[in-house]
Amino acid sequence: xxxxxxxxxxxxxxxxxxxxxxxxxxxxxxxxxxxxxxxxxxxxxxxxxxxxxxxxxxxxxxxxxxxxxxxxxxxxxxxxxxxxxxxxxxxxxxxxxxxxxxxxxxxxxxxxxxxxxxxxxxxxxxxxxxxxxxxxxxxx
Numbered sequence: 001x002x003x004x005x006x007x008x009x010x011x012x013x014x015x016x017x018x019x020x021x022x023x024x025x026x027x028x029x030x031x032x033x034x035x036x037x038x039x040x041x042x043x044x045x046x047x048x049x050x051x052x053x054x055x056x057x058x059x060x061x062x063x064x065x066x067x068x069x070x071x072x073x074x075x076x077x078x079x080x081x082x083x084x085x086x087x088x089x090x091x092x093x094x095x096x097x098x099x100x101x102x103x104x105x106x107x108x109x110x111x112x113x114x115x116x117x118x119x120x121x122x123x124x125x126x127x128x129x130x131x132x133x134x135x136x137x138x139x140x
Contacts (some may be wrong), residue, residue, distance in 0.1 A: 001019065011088050015102075015109065019091030020050050024062060025076035028087035036060040036080060045081065055082035071112040074098055 009032055029036060042057035064075040076094060083089065100109045 006036045012086070013088035013090050014086040015095070016089050017095055019089050021091045022076050022078045022080050023089040023091065025082060025083045025087045026080050027082070028079055029062065029078075035061060035063050035066070042078050043079070045079070053081055070110055072098065072100075 003107050006130050011028075024034070028034075038060055039058065045053050047053060049113040058079045058081060061082070062076075062078045064077050065102055067074055067076050074097075075093070076090075078088065092132050098111065
């Protein structure tokens with residue numbers, strides 16, 4: 001899968017449901033001058049087999065980066081690690097939030113248009129809104 005970062009970089013990313021978060025390679029971020037922010041406290045990360053990452057605890061992250069793929073845009077904060085094979089990893093946090101459609105046979109990823117089609121505005125009067133709020137119902 002190829003992603004486009006707002007600096008107009010095209011990057012191949014690993015889609016990994018076994019990774020709890022999204023990650024970017026440390027050397028890749030340095031090479032492309034991606035601005036990093038020090039985390040308030042280090043985060044311990046383990047590989048799937050329980051081993052600690054060779055790069056140690058995660059101490060830095062990116063500012064939210066706009067990533068586009070298949071016409072879908074998302075803002076992602078990546079944790080910075082040393083990864084030998086993939087410059088970027090989209091983990092379970094991204095998969096759960098954006099819920100892409102995966103076609104395993106063709107190895108293609110897309111985004112459902114159903115979600116946006118099912119959102120319909122609700123117009124209610126002030127009295128109904130206040131009554132609903134008092135009853136604990138909310139409207140967005």
